[in-house]
Amino acid sequence: MLLTNATIATLARDDSFGLIERGAVALDGERIAWVGPQAELPEIYRTDETQDIGGRLITPGLVDCHSHIVFGGHRAREFALRLEGASYEEIARAGGGIVSTVAATRAAPEDALLAAALRRVDALIAEGVTLLEVKSGYGLDRETELKMLRVARAIGTRRPIEVRTSFLGAHAVPPDHTGRADAYLDEVCLPTLRAAHAEGLVDAVDGFCEGIAFDAAQIGRVFDTARKLGLPLKLHAEQLSHSGGTALAAAHGALSADHLEYATEADARALAEAGAVAVLLPGAFYTLRETRAPPVAAFRAHGVPMALATDCNPGSSPLTSLLLAMNMGCTLFRMTPLEALLGVTAHAARALGAPESGRLRPGAIADLCLWDVDHPAELAYRIGFNPLHARIFRGAL
Ligand code: DI6
Numbered sequence: 397m398l399l400t401n402a403t404i405a406t407l408a409r410d411d412s413f414g415l416i417e418r419g420a421v422a423l424d425g426e427r428i429a430w431v432g433p434q435a436e437l438p439e440i441y442r443t444d445e446t447q448d449i450g451g452r453l454i455t456p457g458l459v460d461c462h463s464h465i466v467f468g469g470h471r472a473r474e475f476a477l478r479l480e481g482a483s484y485e486e487i488a489r490a491g492g493g494i495v496s497t498v499a500a501t502r503a504a505p506e507d508a509l510l511a512a513a514l515r516r517v518d519a520l521i522a523e524g525v526t527l528l529e530v531k532s533g534y535g536l537d538r539e540t541e542l543k544m545l546r547v548a549r550a551i552g553t554r555r556p557i558e559v560r561t562s563f564l565g566a567h568a569v570p571p572d573h574t575g576r577a578d579a580y581l582d583e584v585c586l587p588t589l590r591a592a593h594a595e596g597l598v599d600a601v602d603g604f605c606e607g608i609a610f611d612a613a614q615i616g617r618v619f620d621t622a623r624k625l626g627l628p629l630k631l632h633a634e635q636l637s638h639s640g641g642t643a644l645a646a647a648h649g650a651l652s653a654d655h656l657e658y659a660t661e662a663d664a665r666a667l668a669e670a671g672a673v674a675v676l677l678p679g680a681f682y683t684l685r686e687t688r689a690p691p692v693a694a695f696r697a698h699g700v701p702m703a704l705a706t707d708c709n710p711g712s713s714p715l716t717s718l719l720l721a722m723n724m725g726c727t728l729f730r731m732t733p734l735e736a737l738l739g740v741t742a743h744a745a746r747a748l749g750a751p752e753s754g755r756l757r758p759g760a761i762a763d764l765c766l767w768d769v770d771h772p773a774e775l776a777y778r779i780g781f782n783p784l785h786a787r788i789f790r791g792a793l
């Protein structure tokens with residue numbers, strides 16, 4: 397397939413928009429064969445399968461690199477409680493929060509979990525998402541963690557989207573192990589990680605390093621097990637307080653540290669040295685009415701790549717719009733529209749260890765979005781408007 401008469405935002409290696417006016421993209425099966433100005437198109441890429449796309453914008457397919465999109469039930473009651481003044485941590489300590497979604501997820505049949513997740517996934521697909529990360533972490537027992545990961549894998553067989561899974565057994569201490577976090581890790585979390593890995597269900601390992609979850613020493617044990625299995629690492633770090641997760645993630649060579657509202661300048665330096673991505677989640681910041689923003693200026697100054705994601709989950713971020721996450725990244729965190737677009741393409745792909753996605757260049761995977769906009773900055777600027785014209789996944793419209 398050959399797409400002509402396009403404005404193309406390639407997201408160049410130097411992290412510019414890499415804009416090409418009157419450009420063309422040649423696809424060869426599931427890969428991009430050539431990108432450049434139409435006038436320079438090599439003869440071998442001319443084909444009958446040519447689509448004039450009428451001056452529309454082409455970007456890479458969007459990447460949502462942090463989601464908890466598989467879960468049972470909802471938490472609208474907690475939303476109301478927070479509006480009456482209860483904090484996220486108070487609700488969690490009173491037995492609500494993550495643990496209440498664990499009960500609903502354990503109770504849900506696998507097909508019902510999948511059906512509910514697909515409704516949310518369809519909203520992401522409609523906005524151009526072609527690569528989606530999905531975490532476990534609402535099972536906290538062997539059976540349900542495996543069930544969640546199977547549902548995550550099934551998403552990729554039911555819809556034209558690539559799914560990368562992250563095992564998040566260290567998300568919360570379940571009620572049957574209250575006050576015994578280390579015993580939970582030894583008896584449930586680590587054996588379940590090994591079992592899920594043996595079944596091919598795990599692409600990366602994540603954790604929640606926080607006062608209401610696990611401390612850095614406990615997460616370090618999860619990371620040690622993950623590294624023995626050869627799995628890449630990610631971490632929920634400094635979301636509600638400064639708990640030392642970022643330094644830990646950097647020291648273990650993690651792909652990313654995520655949330656980061658309470659991260660410091662030293663954390664930014666550590667991420668830069670480790671080459672890790674800072675994944676920012678403005679949906680959670682907004683929903684929890686957080687007032688401390690992540691240190692974007694420090695990330696920028698130290699050259700830390702920033703990604704943006706929905707963090708789609710029933711508690712802190714019931715968000716199924718990556719375009720809105722881009723807008724929030726700009727308005728709430730002062731990212732630039734270019735940083736927002738890099739954040740849902742090249743840098744998000746890097747946070748998943750997926751270098752063949754997120755930039756338009758020869759050899760890259762042929763996942764593309766066609767947009768009814770003049771300039772890529774418009775993608776972050778609009779609120780609640782979806783300008784997607786078409787989506788190409790693995791070379792197929
Ligand atoms: N931080 C979050 O924002 C989500 N998980 C996490 O570790 C929230 C999960 C939830 O509240 O259900």
Ligand code: FE
Pocket residue numbers: 462464632707
């Ligand atoms: Fe999260």
